[in-house]
Amino acid sequence: MTGDDLPLLRTAVPGPASRAWVDRLARHECPAITARRARRAVSIGAADTDPIVWDEAVGANVRDADGNVFVDLCAGFGVASVGHRHPAIVAAGQAQLARLPHAMGDAFPDLRRIELLERLCAVTGMDRVIFGTSGSDAVEAALKTARVATGRGRVLAFTGGYHGLAAASLAALGYHVHAFREPFADMLGHHVDHVAFGGDWPDLTPYAAVLVEPIQGRGGMREPPAGWLERLHAAARAVGTLVIHDEIYSGLGRSGALLAAGALRPDLLCLGKALGGGFPISACLGTSAAMDAWGASTGEAIHTQTFLGNPVGCAMALGVLEVIEREQLVARAATEGAWFAAALANVPGVRAISGRGMMLGVHLDDSLGVTRKMLDRGYIVLPCGERAEALGLTPPLTIARAQLEGAVTALAACIGSPA
Numbered sequence: 001m002t003g004d005d006l007p008l009l010r011t012a013v014p015g016p017a018s019r020a021w022v023d024r025l026a027r028h029e030c031p032a033i034t035a036r037r038a039r040r041a042v043s044i045g046a047a048d049t050d051p052i053v054w055d056e057a058v059g060a061n062v063r064d065a066d067g068n069v070f071v072d073l074c075a076g077f078g079v080a081s082v083g084h085r086h087p088a089i090v091a092a093g094q095a096q097l098a099r100l101p102h103a104m105g106d107a108f109p110d111l112r113r114i115e116l117l118e119r120l121c122a123v124t125g126m127d128r129v130i131f132g133t134s135g136s137d138a139v140e141a142a143l144k145t146a147r148v149a150t151g152r153g154r155v156l157a158f159t160g161g162y163h164g165l166a167a168a169s170l171a172a173l174g175y176h177v178h179a180f181r182e183p184f185a186d187m188l189g190h191h192v193d194h195v196a197f198g199g200d201w202p203d204l205t206p207y208a209a210v211l212v213e214p215i216q217g218r219g220g221m222r223e224p225p226a227g228w229l230e231r232l233h234a235a236a237r238a239v240g241t242l243v244i245h246d247e248i249y250s251g252l253g254r255s256g257a258l259l260a261a262g263a264l265r266p267d268l269l270c271l272g273k274a275l276g277g278g279f280p281i282s283a284c285l286g287t288s289a290a291m292d293a294w295g296a297s298t299g300e301a302i303h304t305q306t307f308l309g310n311p312v313g314c315a316m317a318l319g320v321l322e323v324i325e326r327e328q329l330v331a332r333a334a335t336e337g338a339w340f341a342a343a344l345a346n347v348p349g350v351r352a353i354s355g356r357g358m359m360l361g362v363h364l365d366d367s368l369g370v371t372r373k374m375l376d377r378g379y380i381v382l383p384c385g386e387r388a389e390a391l392g393l394t395p396p397l398t399i400a401r402a403q404l405e406g407a408v409t410a411l412a413a414c415i416g417s418p419a
């Protein structure tokens with residue numbers, strides 16, 4: 001398995017080894033996680049419901065427990081932007097692991113964290129950073145910062161927006177609200193209003209922040225109309241409301257630009273997913289005007305975590321930023337993404353392509369069924385959109401052209417073929 005390989009299937013999908021692992025999984029993991037996905041597949045009448053169980057990955061390839069080789073068109077939820085197991089990032093992580101796997105968050109920082117603070121600010125043009133371990137952490141840090149900086153408590157977010165499932169981010173979620181948010185409604189704050197993504201907004205005066213994905217990821221790889229984000233910025237600025245860009249999915253080159261919002265600088269910027277090259281690390285970046293409202297620590301750090309700025313995560317993130325630059329992955333995402341989008345648009349049965357760069361939604365009938373058929377042919381894809389109306393394609397930015405061609409051929413074969 002080189003990372004650039006086409007699928008090589010030795011067994012049915014999933015094979016017997018994957019099925020045996022899933023049986024073990026189902027005995028002990030909370031059913032809200034993988035098993036629930038299986039039940040949903042049953043409820044929509046999919047022929048097979050078990051997932052494959054991953055064993056190894058490199059580049060754009062994943063090998064499962066049966067030795068089947070797949071092409072990962074999701075980059076593991078958008079994490080493996082530089083490819084799975086990139087050698088430079090593995091080396092950076094291993095070296096740091098052998099030296100200092102853990103420091104002491106807010107109490108005793110370490111070298112890598114300080115280097116990453118500097119590097120992240122240099123590449124994004126932001127001034128200050130709060131690290132976290134998940135995307136939800138970054139969103140939570142941004143919301144708290146907005147509260148501190150403005151003294152206001154309300155947040156405006158958008159339908160179709162996905163910001164994570166921890167309490168603060170869940171309150172702001174506008175995607176599959178019935179499934180994700182409603183069961184916990186009485187334990188969540190009621191300080192968030194939702195309006196249509198790309199549509200009008202109310203008077204922003206009461207709001208601490210507007211929380212927006214410049215390109216909605218899970219919501220369907222959706223871009224707002226041209227100029228909408230700029231107008232939203234101007235309206236927010238006029239009344240002292242902060243703008244938070246959630247670029248956890250779209251950031252770090254995926255959209256064909258380093259940041260999907262381009263030169264439009266938010267007050268607060270959330271990054272995660274691809275940042276750690278597979279290590280769970282996220283960042284909320286801010287302008288000094290927004291972040292300095294926190295004031296100096298008076299003894300207790302009032303926003304911190306045990307694993308804040310973990311040294312291994314910071315070392316790997318430094319590696320990711322270097323690889324993105326050295327391998328010119330932002331430009332690659334733009335050019336290969338444009339080729340991929342054009343090729344996908346020509347597949348009979350594809351109604352539309354949304355998104356840009358390596359962040360594409362392929363809109364078609366029966367995207368759930370096609371998702372499963374693609375897996376049967378060795379291509380890992382996920383549905384996206386409020387009604388699962390599209391396939392979400394977010395491959396590694398390093399994916400080989402032959403793998404993209406293979407995906408287009410497989411999609412043409414899957415659309416319209418019997419289940």
Ligand SMILES: Cc1ncc(COP(=O)(O)O)c(C=O)c1O
Nearest residue numbers: 134135136162163164217248249
């Ligand atoms: C735009 C966006 N924000 C936030 C999150 C939440 O990140 P995490 O699952 O790491 O908490 C996601 C996850 O998919 C996301 O796509």
